Amino acid sequence: MADDEQQWKIPPNVQELAAAGRDELPSRYVVPHHDRPTSGVASDDPIPVVDISRLSSGAADEAAKLRSALQNWGLFLAVGHGIEPALLGEMMAVTTNFFNLPLEEKQKYTNLVGGKKEHQLQGYGGDMILSESQVLDWSDRFYLIVEPEPRRLYDLWPTQPPSFGDILHRYSTRCRELAEGVLREVAKVVGLREEGCLVDMLDENAVTYVRLNLYPRCPRPEEVLGFRPHSDASVLTVVLNNAAGLQVLRDGEWYDVPVVPGALVVNLGDTVEVVSNGLLKSPVHKVVANSESKRVSVAAFYTADPEREVEPAPELVSEEKPRRYGKMKNSDYIRKLHESLARRERAIDRVKI
Template identity: 35%
Template sequence: MKMMNCLQSWPEPIVRVQSLSDSGIHVLPDRYIRHPSDRPSFTPISTHANIPVIDLHSLLAARDARLRQATLDRISGACREWGFFQVVNHGVRPELMKSIRQLWRDFFHLPLEAKQVYANSPATYEGYGSRLGVEKGAKLDWSDYFFLNYLPESARDENKWPTTPESCRELVHEYSKAVVELCGILMKILSVNLGLEGDHLQNAFGGDDVGACLRVNYYPKCPQPDLTLGISPHSDPGGMTILLPDDDVSGLQVRKGEHWVTVEPIPDALIVNLGDQIQVISNAIYKSVEHRVIVNSIKERVSLAYFYNPKGDLLIEPAKKLVSKDRPASYSAMTFDQYRLFIRQSGLWGKSQVESLKCSQ
């Protein structure tokens, strides 16, 4: 993309976090040590809450109208109060989820030289990476990742997808198709719950010409986990994220008021969270919520985040039906390409970007 021409290289040599972990260091390099106020132990952790868990069976299969409405109401409440929820009976095969998670775990355990073939740049982020943002001297997250584009097809470059493990490309296709189908269902549900036509959000995102991309996160064991983060606090810049968490260790934390809530994954569940673009279109009826990832010294962690995003050159703005004299438009219009350039230049900084779009009223 032309807008990315200014972001062709990283400002400093890339160090793989996994290599640091495997080297047996006992003290974190300074680049990963957070200011005391940004460390995991600074803000209180809530031990009495978890994000809502919603069974989608009644929407995908059952015919009981009351049960369907109760499920719709639960989703609406989760979107308004949390911006996050877990779904079960969501239509993605548990065997597929298990297989693709193990596949990527195997990828990150390949020799470094095999992974370096796919080293990425900030121009597109496609491939094997270890940092976000191009600000020189910025504090870094304790994680590596692999990023790839799936939709639109014109943005898909399978030459940048791993060929090892051998089943990688086949499983990525199968998993992507299943998750994109789930996103389409959820977009209809959110539209209806907002009082819009069922296809409103999908059309606002570009209809069949949406963006879908996968980021596989790898969090190695960390010698001093209380001093760093796996991913900095942020809200997702896109539309909707479907997260396949690690089934063996938790790490995702969601901000709820002044507390952080550690999400405890449920077997065979997927985690859904709303991004900034849905907050804008819903005129802040639905919220994208700050979240972060903590790491630990005992276990590594792998998660797969699937991002479902608007077409890059479409203006995203509050739905006219959700704007009134009593509730004026909260946000200025901006394309998703313009929006995510902020992230690619500055990295993750809480909710600073979506807040910067607010209109003066």
């Protein structure tokens, strides 16, 4: 097949499209009317802000807030997490600086391989494209594996800015400490006998992915999505962001996730939904664009060993609470996630019984 017939597989660079200042959007980004974004609904039950330092010291009211957050939202805003404001600022700065590099410099780390005909997860770029009719997200992304260290592809780790690698390593390590502490509390919420069983899923073979996201200013934000509705194929996800735009689905309505200075968004992944046999839900969320400014975020996905088979915990299955999910190897599930994203489907629906 001629190379020009493969061009639809190569996603445009959204940052460059935005910089061009066009009023009309390429049709590849315009979502159907029934999927168009709307303003988030105000909630009488706001997303809880949980103080991790108080939670770890045994504060009952903080534990109650976490339980409410996990049961009602699937996510919460974490403060008192112990990650220094300076490190959060450095992580946001090197992410922003990377996206501000010239396009030719960023493309040294492209996620397109094989003559730009194949898409790999790690690297800089956009969506995996499966069809010419696929609607694309208004964002550019940069995926990297940070754990386990032998799986790092250092050829894809930017040399500009020079501090990028060191800061990413320190930031993801501190986020892992936060994730492990939260997972111990999650185990208590669902009544697992072994409080460390979810933490144990983040063993030496578990994989931590970090995705840097840029959502450029959009001239017609009402016609696009920064990131389509989805849930995460992780055990737990930790997100640092600098602006509003994240929305979460609850009871058929979309709610804005507020931006609280110094707070990190922590959300459950599909793995917890499966292991808990549906007692807790992996929240469906999306990102909306805006016409005033760009949005930058850093998402750390803490996932289980790719070879681990994930299924409901036996102690959470009974006649009264029958098994609701099948068994699937984690690597197969993550692959299905990316295929499902391209089709605007949920991977978890494939394992429901």
